[in-house]
Amino acid sequence: MKKYFILYLLTTLAFTCFAKEKTKMIRQGNAEVELFNNDWKFYRYGLQADGNRIEEPQNLSGTDLNDSNWRKLTLPHDFGIEGPFRMDLAGNTGRLPFQGIGWYRKSFKLSKEDAGKQIYIDFDGVMAYAEVWLNEQYIGGWPYGYNSFRLDLTPFIKSDAENVLAVRTNTEKWDSRWYPGAGIYRNVWLVKTGKTHVAHWGTFITTTDITDQSAQINLEIEIENNQETAVKAKVVTDIFEINANDLFGKKVLSFENEDIQLVAHTSGKISQSKKITNYKKWDIESPNRYVAQTRIIVDGKTDDCYYTPFGIRTIEFSRNGFFLNGRKIEIKGVCNHHDLGALGAAFNKSALIRQIEIMQKMGCNSIRTSHNPPAPELLELADKMGILIMDEAFDAWAKGKREWDYNKLYDEWHEKDLKALVFRDRNHPSVFVWSIGNEVMEQRNVEMTKHLVDIVKSMDKTRPVTNGYNDPDGGRESGASTALDIMGVNYFFQQQAKWDADERYKNKPTVGTETSSCVSTRGVYYFDGGIRKDFQISSYDVDHPGWGCTPDKQFATNAEYPHLLGEYVWTGFDYLGEPTPFNSDNTNLLNFRTNPSKKAELEKKLEELKRLQPPSRSSYFGIVDLAGFPKDRYYIYQAHWRPELPMVHILPHWNWPDRTGKTVPVHVYTSGTEAELFVNNKSYGRKVKKEGKDFRLVWDNVVYEPGTVKVIAYKKGKVWAKDEIQTTTEASKITSISDKQIISNNGYEYAFITVRIEDKSGNLVPTANHKLKIDVTGCGELVATDNGDPTSFVPFQSNQREAFNGLALAIVKAKTGEKGNIKIKVDSPGLKPAQIQIRSK
Numbered sequence: 001m002k003k004y005f006i007l008y009l010l011t012t013l014a015f016t017c018f019a020k021e022k023t024k025m026i027r028q029g030n031a032e033v034e035l036f037n038n039d040w041k042f043y044r045y046g047l048q049a050d051g052n053r054i055e056e057p058q059n060l061s062g063t064d065l066n067d068s069n070w071r072k073l074t075l076p077h078d079f080g081i082e083g084p085f086r087m088d089l090a091g092n093t094g095r096l097p098f099q100g101i102g103w104y105r106k107s108f109k110l111s112k113e114d115a116g117k118q119i120y121i122d123f124d125g126v127m128a129y130a131e132v133w134l135n136e137q138y139i140g141g142w143p144y145g146y147n148s149f150r151l152d153l154t155p156f157i158k159s160d161a162e163n164v165l166a167v168r169t170n171t172e173k174w175d176s177r178w179y180p181g182a183g184i185y186r187n188v189w190l191v192k193t194g195k196t197h198v199a200h201w202g203t204f205i206t207t208t209d210i211t212d213q214s215a216q217i218n219l220e221i222e223i224e225n226n227q228e229t230a231v232k233a234k235v236v237t238d239i240f241e242i243n244a245n246d247l248f249g250k251k252v253l254s255f256e257n258e259d260i261q262l263v264a265h266t267s268g269k270i271s272q273s274k275k276i277t278n279y280k281k282w283d284i285e286s287p288n289r290y291v292a293q294t295r296i297i298v299d300g301k302t303d304d305c306y307y308t309p310f311g312i313r314t315i316e317f318s319r320n321g322f323f324l325n326g327r328k329i330e331i332k333g334v335c336n337h338h339d340l341g342a343l344g345a346a347f348n349k350s351a352l353i354r355q356i357e358i359m360q361k362m363g364c365n366s367i368r369t370s371h372n373p374p375a376p377e378l379l380e381l382a383d384k385m386g387i388l389i390m391d392e393a394f395d396a397w398a399k400g401k402r403e404w405d406y407n408k409l410y411d412e413w414h415e416k417d418l419k420a421l422v423f424r425d426r427n428h429p430s431v432f433v434w435s436i437g438n439e440v441m442e443q444r445n446v447e448m449t450k451h452l453v454d455i456v457k458s459m460d461k462t463r464p465v466t467n468g469y470n471d472p473d474g475g476r477e478s479g480a481s482t483a484l485d486i487m488g489v490n491y492f493f494q495q496q497a498k499w500d501a502d503e504r505y506k507n508k509p510t511v512g513t514e515t516s517s518c519v520s521t522r523g524v525y526y527f528d529g530g531i532r533k534d535f536q537i538s539s540y541d542v543d544h545p546g547w548g549c550t551p552d553k554q555f556a557t558n559a560e561y562p563h564l565l566g567e568y569v570w571t572g573f574d575y576l577g578e579p580t581p582f583n584s585d586n587t588n589l590l591n592f593r594t595n596p597s598k599k600a601e602l603e604k605k606l607e608e609l610k611r612l613q614p615p616s617r618s619s620y621f622g623i624v625d626l627a628g629f630p631k632d633r634y635y636i637y638q639a640h641w642r643p644e645l646p647m648v649h650i651l652p653h654w655n656w657p658d659r660t661g662k663t664v665p666v667h668v669y670t671s672g673t674e675a676e677l678f679v680n681n682k683s684y685g686r687k688v689k690k691e692g693k694d695f696r697l698v699w700d701n702v703v704y705e706p707g708t709v710k711v712i713a714y715k716k717g718k719v720w721a722k723d724e725i726q727t728t729t730e731a732s733k734i735t736s737i738s739d740k741q742i743i744s745n746n747g748y749e750y751a752f753i754t755v756r757i758e759d760k761s762g763n764l765v766p767t768a769n770h771k772l773k774i775d776v777t778g779c780g781e782l783v784a785t786d787n788g789d790p791t792s793f794v795p796f797q798s799n800q801r802e803a804f805n806g807l808a809l810a811i812v813k814a815k816t817g818e819k820g821n822i823k824i825k826v827d828s829p830g831l832k833p834a835q836i837q838i839r840s841k
C-alpha cells in the first residue's frame, strides 16, 4: 500500500506546475517536495526514560552500522512523551523524561530522474541541537529546537545507490519552563530542484497601495545558481487563486517574464511590481488567498517551480486600535505552547486544526506562539482559517531563565534564528506582529532591544515588532520600549495611566501580550477556597497566581483603557509542564526575578509547595483542558468575545448529595445583559450586569436541593438564551462521539473521540471517574488517550484510563494505506459499553 502512496505523491508532483489539471500545492516553497517521514530507525542513548544511561557509541552515522535492532518509526516523533511520568522529574517540564540523546537513521534511494538535481532536506523542527550526516559526511545542523532549517544533500548524495542519513538530537543540555519535547518532532521534507532555482524561503511578497478596487503586488525573488557555469535564467511568475484545500483556481495575474544572469555558484534577486484589480481581500472573516507560482526556466526547460501563498490585506496599529482592512478589531487572543496534549510535541495537523476550531468557536481571533517559532503548519492553517498570529521568537536572550536555556545559543545564533523565523513566515497574511521575546531578563536593555528589532526590520518592514514585558514599567522607564512598534504588557497594567501620559509612550499602541493566568481544573468545584491539597483547582474561575487576575478583572481593565489593542490570555489550552501553583520548582520565581517583592512572596509559597510533593504534570492555566474539553472559563470568554451569539452557561454541576440544605453558589456566563435563575422552578431573582464592570452573574445564596437549575438570559428586555442542568441519576452507560466519520488512511489524519459517562437519560455524570478500556479494531489504531486531569500519571499511550469528571478522550488513526471500518469500543465494568464505527479512506 505504501507503494501506492508514494506513486500518488510522485504523480501529484509530476502534475505540479506543468499540467493543465488543477494544481495542488503541497506546501510553500519549491514545488517538487515530498514528506520524508517514513521508514526511520531510532535509538535512544545517553539518559534513558528510567533515569539510567546508555553510553553513546562512536560512529552512529556510519553507513555500514548494523541498526537492525533500532526501532522503526514514522516521524514526527517525540521520545519524551513516551514517558513514563516520574515524580523525580521536574513539574515544569511535565515530569517527563525528555532529556536524552536521540539517534535517527534512514536509508533511501533516489530515482533515475533525480540524477543531476539539487536535493535538499527540510526539517520543520528538531528538539534540540540537531546534527545531520549524509553517507557519513557531516552536513550541518541547527541547535534551537523550534526553528525550521534546510540542509543541502547534493554534495554527498549518491544517485545510483543507497544513501544513509543520520540525525543526532540532544536534549541532555536543554531545559525549559514548559515541556519542550525531544527528537525529530515535526515534519521532514525532501526537496528536489534543478540546478538553478528559487532560494530557500527566497521569495517575499508585499502588497501596497491597497484600495477596495486594486492593490500593488510586489515580488522579490532570490534565485540561486548551482551550476559550474554562468546561466541566464528566465523568471516567470503567475498569480492564481488558491482554495483552502490548496487547489489552484483561476489565474488572475501574470508578471512580465524577466531574465537574470548568474555566474557560477552565486545568487541574485529580482524585484517586480504589478497591479491587481477586482481582487479579494484576506480577512479573518474571509480568508481569501492567492499563490504566486514562479518558474525558473533555463535553456527552455523548467528548472524549478516555487509556490508562495499570500493574502492581500491592510494592517494598521495606532493608539486608536488595531485595524484590519480598515475595520477596528479587538484582539481576542490566546497564548498557546506548542505541545498537543497527549501527543506531546509530535506535530499533527488534525490536532492543531481541532485546537484552532475550538478557539475560534470561543471567539478567539489571534494566537501568540508563546514563546518560540511554531510548526509551519500553524501559519498555513491560520491563513486558511482566518486567525491572526503573533509570531514569537524567544523566551530568553543572552541571560537564561534556566541554566540550559537559549542563553547558551544567543551570541552565535540569535541573528540566524530570527532570520529563519522571519524569512519563513513573512509571506503569511495571518502573521501580523513579530515578537522578539517574552519576559527576557534584558527587557530594560535599550541596545539589545533595538538590535533585535533592527534585525527583524531588515527582513520585513511591513509588520510591527513587540516584546512581552513582565516589567513594563522598567522597560518603559529605561527607554527600551521606544524601539518597539507595539508595547507588550504581561499582566501589569497598574501604571498604564502614567505611561499613557508619558511623551515617549502616549502614542504607542499597547497590547496585553499575556493576561489573566487564571487557574482551574475542569469540573472541580470547591466551596472553601479554590486551591486544595488534592492538587486540583476550583473551576469557579477566581484563582490566579499573584501576578495574574480573573478574566473579569482583565475585561474591566480593557474597558478602562479602550486604546489597548486587546489581550492574549495565558493560555488557550492547558499544556504539559508548568503546573502552577503545584510546580514545586522555581519556574515562576525565575520569571519574576525583576520584581523583588514578588520574588520573596513566591519563594515562600514555593517552599511550602515543595514539601507537598505535588504529582502535577500539566498546567491549570488553560481555558480548555489538556484533552481539549472546555472548562467553564471557555464560556466567560465566549460570552464576552461573541456578544452576538445567544448563549448562557451555568456552573457548577448539580450533583452535590452531601450539600443538601447548604449553599452552593451559582455563577452564570452569558452574552445577554441579565438573567433569572430557577432551582426546581423557584426563582432566585434576576441579576443585571453593569456594563464594563460585571462579566458574570453570581447567586451566592442558592441552597442546594437535587433537581433542576435553569437560567433564562435576557438582552434588551427580550429572552436571549436558556440553559438547564440537573442532578443526574447514577452512571449507566458510555457514549462515544467522533469528530470525524471518515479519516484519510495517510496515517496523519486523526479522529478525536469524546467518551462520556452518562446516566440513563443521557446526562453527563459530572463526577464519574470510571475505569475505561478502549479497544480499536479493524483498519484503525489507537494513538493516545487523555482525560484532562493534570495529576494523572497514566501514560498517554495506554488504552486504559479513568474518566475524569465524566469525560475522556481517545485519539484514533487509520492504519496506513488501509481502507475500511474502524471500530472503537469503550468498556467499563457495570456500564453499558459504547461502540462506534468510523471509516478510513
Ligand code: GAL
Binding pocket: 177, 438, 439, 470, 490, 514, 517, 545, 548, 570, 578, 580, 588, 591
Ligand atoms: C508568565 C510567562 C509565561 C507563564 C506565565 C504563567 O510570566 O511569560 O510563560 O510562565 O507567566 O502565569
